[in-house]
Amino acid sequence: MGGVGEPDWGPEPRGAPLPTLRWEQIRRHNLPGDKWLVIERRVYDISRWAQRHPGGSRLIGHHGAEDATDAFHAFHQDLSFVRKFLQPLLIGELAPEEPSQDGPQNIQLIEDFRALRQAVKDMKLFEAKPTFFGLLLGHILAMEVLAWLMIYMLGPGWVPSTLAALILAVSQAQSWCLQHDLGHTSIFRNSRWNHLAQQFVMGQLKGFSAHWWNFRHFQHHAKPNIFHKDPDVTVAPVFLLGESSVEYGKKKRRYLPYNHQHLYFFLIGPPLLTLVNFEVENLAYMLVCMQWMDLLWAASFYARFLLSYIPFYGIPGALLLFVAVRVLESHWFVWITQMNHIPREIGHEKHRDWASSQLAATCNVEPSLFIDWFSGHLNFQIEHHLFPTMPRHNYRRVAPLVKALCAKHGLSYEVKPFLTALVDIIRSLKKSGNVWLEAYLHQ
Numbered sequence: 001m002g003g004v005g006e007p008d009w010g011p012e013p014r015g016a017p018l019p020t021l022r023w024e025q026i027r028r029h030n031l032p033g034d035k036w037l038v039i040e041r042r043v044y045d046i047s048r049w050a051q052r053h054p055g056g057s058r059l060i061g062h063h064g065a066e067d068a069t070d071a072f073h074a075f076h077q078d079l080s081f082v083r084k085f086l087q088p089l090l091i092g093e094l095a096p097e098e099p100s101q102d103g104p105q106n107i108q109l110i111e112d113f114r115a116l117r118q119a120v121k122d123m124k125l126f127e128a129k130p131t132f133f134g135l136l137l138g139h140i141l142a143m144e145v146l147a148w149l150m151i152y153m154l155g156p157g158w159v160p161s162t163l164a165a166l167i168l169a170v171s172q173a174q175s176w177c178l179q180h181d182l183g184h185t186s187i188f189r190n191s192r193w194n195h196l197a198q199q200f201v202m203g204q205l206k207g208f209s210a211h212w213w214n215f216r217h218f219q220h221h222a223k224p225n226i227f228h229k230d231p232d233v234t235v236a237p238v239f240l241l242g243e244s245s246v247e248y249g250k251k252k253r254r255y256l257p258y259n260h261q262h263l264y265f266f267l268i269g270p271p272l273l274t275l276v277n278f279e280v281e282n283l284a285y286m287l288v289c290m291q292w293m294d295l296l297w298a299a300s301f302y303a304r305f306l307l308s309y310i311p312f313y314g315i316p317g318a319l320l321l322f323v324a325v326r327v328l329e330s331h332w333f334v335w336i337t338q339m340n341h342i343p344r345e346i347g348h349e350k351h352r353d354w355a356s357s358q359l360a361a362t363c364n365v366e367p368s369l370f371i372d373w374f375s376g377h378l379n380f381q382i383e384h385h386l387f388p389t390m391p392r393h394n395y396r397r398v399a400p401l402v403k404a405l406c407a408k409h410g411l412s413y414e415v416k417p418f419l420t421a422l423v424d425i426i427r428s429l430k431k432s433g434n435v436w437l438e439a440y441l442h443q
Contacts, residue, residue: 018042018090018091020096021091021092023099028065029064030064031064034047035050036065037066038094038100039067039069039072041093042092043090043091043093045089046060046089055075056218058215059215062222062229063222066102067102070114070353071222073117074354075218075221077185077389078191103351108409109353109355109409112405112408112409113405116402117387119401120401125390126389126390126391126394129391133181133187133391139174143168144171146167147165147167147168150164151164152312156312165321165328166328169328172205172206173332175202176329177376177377178201179201179210182197182198182201183198183210183213183214183217186388186389186390198210200297203296203298203301204297206301207302207305209282211285211294212282212285212289215285216231216232219231223349225242227242227348227349229349233346237256238268239258240258241432242432244346245432245435245436245439248439249435249437249440250439252440258437261429261432262429262430265425265426265429271330273330274326306322309321335422335425339418339421340378340379340381340421342425343363343421344361344362359386362384362385363414363415364381366379366417366418367396371418376392377392377395380396380399
């Protein structure tokens with residue numbers, strides 16, 4: 001789609017020389033229904049195709065008028081297969097005198113990161129160990145069976161019920177981690193197998209939609225901690241994070257007592273995210289987007305859960321057990337997933353290169369066998385964000401290489417103790433609330 005005064009660029013015939021384009025032309029095409037992007041110096045018009053993008057139109061649209069080369073490599077394993085879909089969208093290439101990236105970026109860092117990625121690939125760190133993930137699935141299923149056997153053999157008393165709820169919550173937490181691995185296509189070489197397995201884990205074991213999760217989570221990876229692009233930090237007006245604190249304060253917006261958000265976080269954050277927000281958002285997505293297969297998978301989870309526990313508790317008791325498990329699971333989800341992000345930089349789009357944008361939004365937590373397992377290796381958040389398709393059991397091996405890259409370019413590679421990381425969530429919320437109050441009171 002051409003802009004005013006421009007030709008209507010279309011796919012070039014095979015063998016024809018490609019038109020050369022400048023960044024000033026490309027920048028004009030970052031509008032709804034009019035999106036261009038650059039991959040490996042070639043310019044693609046994704047305007048009409050974005051709606052068919054497997055990761056969703058928002059994900060690819062977030063890179064409109066940008067060099068998306070590193071994002072393209074980060075999200076896709078079989079590049080030759082994906083390039084078949086790009087070919088019909090090709091409309092030109094960057095003029096020889098144009099830089100590969102638009103705006104002031106550290107070219108040496110970009111080159112060094114790409115060299116690191118190739119070295120990691122040569123080390124076969126993108127190859128998964130089937131036994132590792134088989135054991136993960138096995139211990140999830142074992143916990144599901146153990147919880148049921150506990151109620152079956154000991155009865156639905158308070159002690160067995162509490163223990164069963166804890167076991168089921170751990171199982172649900174580990175299922176989040178396993179479906180997360182599958183969503184990033186980091187287990188099987190064939191992406192279709194990953195997607196089918198993710199539908200089973202996310203649907204039958206958790207009661208959620210795999211497509212819904214990928215829709216929101218891939219946006220988070222593409223633009224972490226960027227307002228209106230990362231759903232995880234677009235939480236105003238309930239909570240104010242990063243730059244939104246100053247904006248709300250200057251505009252005199254006071255929907256909630258934000259200077260106390262670090263306190264009401266305990267009431268509506270960890271307890272209710274999975275139970276309320278995710279359940280409603282997930283159901284709405286399946287219905288609006290007509291993901292009927294996901295809906296059937298989710299229904300199979302509820303049918304299995306209720307049929308397993310109604311004989312012991314009746315309908316009210318089984319529902320109460322479900323709520324208890326979701327609340328416990330929700331605490332795990334909020335604390336584990338946000339300890340690496342909320343304390344980091346949060347704001348509007350800065351158009352950084354891939355490595356810089358990921359490092360600005362993430363930090364690590366000190367590893368141990370327990371923390372690695374308990375967090376699903378999300379304590380290696382830096383490595384995960386730089387290489388989202390890498391199997392998690394290889395994060396420890398790539399971490400020293402990433403740390404060396406950061407040291408060379410003076411970039412922050414922050415590693416915290418586990419408890420410090422948890423407390424920093426509250427500190428960050430309190431700091432943002434105080435910033436809002438100061439701006440709100442300032443005349």
